[in-house]
Amino acid sequence: MPELPEVETMARGLRPTLTGAKLGQVEVIDPKLLEGSGMSADRFVERVSESVVSHVGRRGKWLVWTLAGQRGLVVIQPRMTGGFWLIEPDRPHHVRILFPLPELGKTVWLTDARRLGRVLWFADQTQASAAFARSHGPDALEIERDDLAARLARTARGLKPTLMDQKVLAGIGNIYADEICFAARIHPEIPANTLSARQVDRLHAAISAILLRAIQAEGSSFDAGYRTVLGLEGGFLAENAMYGRGGQPCPGCGEPILKTRIAGLIGRPTYFCPICQPPPVPQTMRQR
Ligand SMILES: [Zn+2]
Structure with a gap:
């Protein structure tokens, strides 16, 4: 499942080609990906086709394309198996939406084997930010130390499921949560609201250190799922400490x-x- 480093790698892979490029006639092969956008395939095609992409960004696990000339923003949520291909001329499997770039003689293929990804369109940055804020906390690479501490203090859930809760902070999933807990030397089941100030310091530092290292490695591929836009595997699981x-x-x-x-993450x-990462002190032994 693409987490922050994989989505950032997609953004970095698309950026050199897509920034400043003019889209041709967009083709929606599978309208299921537009569920949740409140928009038909025809409407989406009309909104996005023939526009120029002025910026390719990321927020949490969202990929955000800003369209020039007030044409709005396209948000792609890869979720389980969504991804992009930029290789020509072979057509990849499971293509759901085509974004042709006729002036460059290329196509951005949005693929998604399990069709759980979603594509949204927003009229402007304010609308997109509001939609993000409704279901997400701050981006994991941008969250301030004290904000992280305050958010952890609000829940007695275990640390790992708390780190993976997108409403607490956005971008971390199962793989990176394990690496972050180890890098901070904290047990994944310790109740989030019992962390000491020094543990929060270590955790905050570990979050950026692990995510930035994973971005350098172009993310993690452990099955046929995630690939870079050039079809390459991410290298992080060759150098990681814990996962797998x-x-x-x-x-x-x-x-x-x-x-x-562990509790909260049975699957x-x-x-x-x-x-x-020593286990948490049992409730009965803790000073009251
Ligand atoms: Zn050890």
Whole structure:
């Protein structure tokens, strides 16, 4: 599932080609991706075709194309299996929307095997920002330390599911949450509102450090899912510490990494080191 580093990699991959480029006649092959936009395929095509892309950005796990001349903003949420291809001339599988760039002789293919991704259109930045704010906290690369502390203090849920809650902060999913908890040396199940000030300091530093490293590696590919716009695999899982490494020696202490399931995330595995990330002190033993 694309998290912040994968969506940032998509933005960086598209930017050199798409910025300043004029779109031709957009073709919606699968209108299901427009569900939630309140817009028919015809309407979307009319709004977006023949416009010039002035900026390619990202907010949380949203990819944001700003169209010049007040033509609005296109927001793409890749969710599980959405992605982009910029390779010619082969047509990739599972193409859902085509964004032709006739002046460049290229096409941006929006692909999505499981069709869970969504494409929205907003009239202006204010509308797009309001829609984002309704379902998201600050972007994980932009959140201030004290804002993070205040948001964690509001919930007794475990740290890992809290980091993955897009309403707390936007962009982190299962893979990077494990890496961030390890980098900060904090147990993934510790109640978020029990972190000390020093633990919040470490966590805040770990969030940017891990996400920036993952962006450098162009994200994480662990199955046929995520690829860069050139069809390449992301390299982060070749250099990461925790995710997918159950039973291997911890890079911090050499003890075997545990693979487990934790409350709030039953469907997905959690990897952590029981030595470097000691378990939370039980309620009964805590000073009242
Ligand atoms: Zn360890």
